[in-house]
Amino acid sequence: MNTEFNGLVSRRGLLRTGAGLLLTTALPPLPGHAAGSNEYRIAAAPARARLAGDSRPETDVWAYNGTIPGSLVRLRQGEPARLVVENRLDQETTVHWHGIRLPNAMDGVPGLTQPPIKPGGSFVYEFTPPDAGTFWYHPHANSLDQLGRGLAGPVIVEEREPVAVDRDLLWFLTDWRLTDEGGIASGFGNRMEAAMSGRVGNTVTLNGRLSEAEPVRAGERIRLRLVNGSLARIMALRFEGHRPLIVAIDGQPCDPHEPEGSRILLGPAMRIDVMLYMQGAPGRRYGVIDDFYDGLSYPVTQLAYDEQRALREHPLDAPLELSRNPLPEPDLAAAERHDLTLQGGMMSGMGGMQGGGMMHGMMGMGGGAAWAINGMSMTGDGHAGMEPALTFQRGRSIILMLRNETAWWHPMHLHGHSLAVLSRNGRPVSHRQWQDTVLMAPKDIVEVAFVADNPGDWMLHCHVMDHQMAGLMTVLRVA
Numbered sequence: 001m002n003t004e005f006n007g008l009v010s011r012r013g014l015l016r017t018g019a020g021l022l023l024t025t026a027l028p029p030l031p032g033h034a035a036g037s038n039e040y041r042i043a044a045a046p047a048r049a050r051l052a053g054d055s056r057p058e059t060d061v062w063a064y065n066g067t068i069p070g071s072l073v074r075l076r077q078g079e080p081a082r083l084v085v086e087n088r089l090d091q092e093t094t095v096h097w098h099g100i101r102l103p104n105a106m107d108g109v110p111g112l113t114q115p116p117i118k119p120g121g122s123f124v125y126e127f128t129p130p131d132a133g134t135f136w137y138h139p140h141a142n143s144l145d146q147l148g149r150g151l152a153g154p155v156i157v158e159e160r161e162p163v164a165v166d167r168d169l170l171w172f173l174t175d176w177r178l179t180d181e182g183g184i185a186s187g188f189g190n191r192m193e194a195a196m197s198g199r200v201g202n203t204v205t206l207n208g209r210l211s212e213a214e215p216v217r218a219g220e221r222i223r224l225r226l227v228n229g230s231l232a233r234i235m236a237l238r239f240e241g242h243r244p245l246i247v248a249i250d251g252q253p254c255d256p257h258e259p260e261g262s263r264i265l266l267g268p269a270m271r272i273d274v275m276l277y278m279q280g281a282p283g284r285r286y287g288v289i290d291d292f293y294d295g296l297s298y299p300v301t302q303l304a305y306d307e308q309r310a311l312r313e314h315p316l317d318a319p320l321e322l323s324r325n326p327l328p329e330p331d332l333a334a335a336e337r338h339d340l341t342l343q344g345g346m347m348s349g350m351g352g353m354q355g356g357g358m359m360h361g362m363m364g365m366g367g368g369a370a371w372a373i374n375g376m377s378m379t380g381d382g383h384a385g386m387e388p389a390l391t392f393q394r395g396r397s398i399i400l401m402l403r404n405e406t407a408w409w410h411p412m413h414l415h416g417h418s419l420a421v422l423s424r425n426g427r428p429v430s431h432r433q434w435q436d437t438v439l440m441a442p443k444d445i446v447e448v449a450f451v452a453d454n455p456g457d458w459m460l461h462c463h464v465m466d467h468q469m470a471g472l473m474t475v476l477r478v479a
């Protein structure tokens, strides 16, 4: 595959510092956040970060409130939130609150839902999160550069009644393409990559640092919130010696289940919450391995058990199923059906795709687009006057058949709604799972359903950022 690795991914023996530990365990308070309130100030600005450890040069990044990942936004389910975003970059930006069902005007798509925030300007996002769970925030302007240079942060919407765990941890995973000097490699928007796997990097950080080990204790129950904040890297995580149970996908609780083949498949922009019973032995270490790309497996980190005896001898005897969120149940018998077909990219076998794989002149808005949905390419980040591919009457139940006719993987993200995943390649999907980002393998056909209850123009796009920029995007209108 189109992936390079340098020495950074093989571990250098760095140990986590106290600061790293704090981020995974206590999650520090936010600057500009009054304790107990749902109000935050978030500034997007240039910063420097030690992504690859103390022995490596710092990296010039763009960051929310100066940290990688951006500071944690912790909200409460059903309580109004107010998020003041300041733009201290030298270019326009917006913030998209990924996965949160909110009013269209708060969705952060430039041109489509709000004017972009000018350098020196600010925008106040106000919404009441209906769903508890693990979400994240990132720009929706110049997305490839802005996300690729570090602008991303986690959002946790707390349940009214939390499930019993010893610790609630968040691993924000980010893929970077770093140079030997520690800088972020140039070449964003490379057309060949855009028509293939996208900009997959060479360094994966956990909460903003290469991680050698994460401290755990035998016998504890950990809720682990996994976020893939990468531009393009798909991950398949194996926890050696452990049996993680998936309890939520994209913030939405599902029936607890073990991942297929013991690998947690995590596409860009996806979140998966797992429950982990720490069944390992005191003093031992167990790898957490990402082996998605053939022949390129590497350790994301290790679970490092301290020497203390087990906290308990048997798994905690308390329910681990999360309370369901108030999602409207689609009426499948009465639902409207529509097809959305993903086209293009290299090796698609489509006419006109030879000679570099670009679809010049084929479609609507994108000169030089590499991808299309139902024959139309919308390129960039979103802009005024994007015509909807489909219009739904508010309140209707909708079934979408997503057909991936390409030779590449695509995490398809719908704004403003969560999707009940009904079937994949004709086989029912169990576990009653809902997703806002549906990872599609080459040639996959995935059937999803939802109630079009949130009025407005909503983006549907691939979250491999190069793919979105190069045309794998459309708009769905709820009128």
Ligand SMILES: [Cu+2]
Pocket: 409, 410, 411, 462, 463, 464, 467, 468, 472
């Ligand atoms: Cu894609």
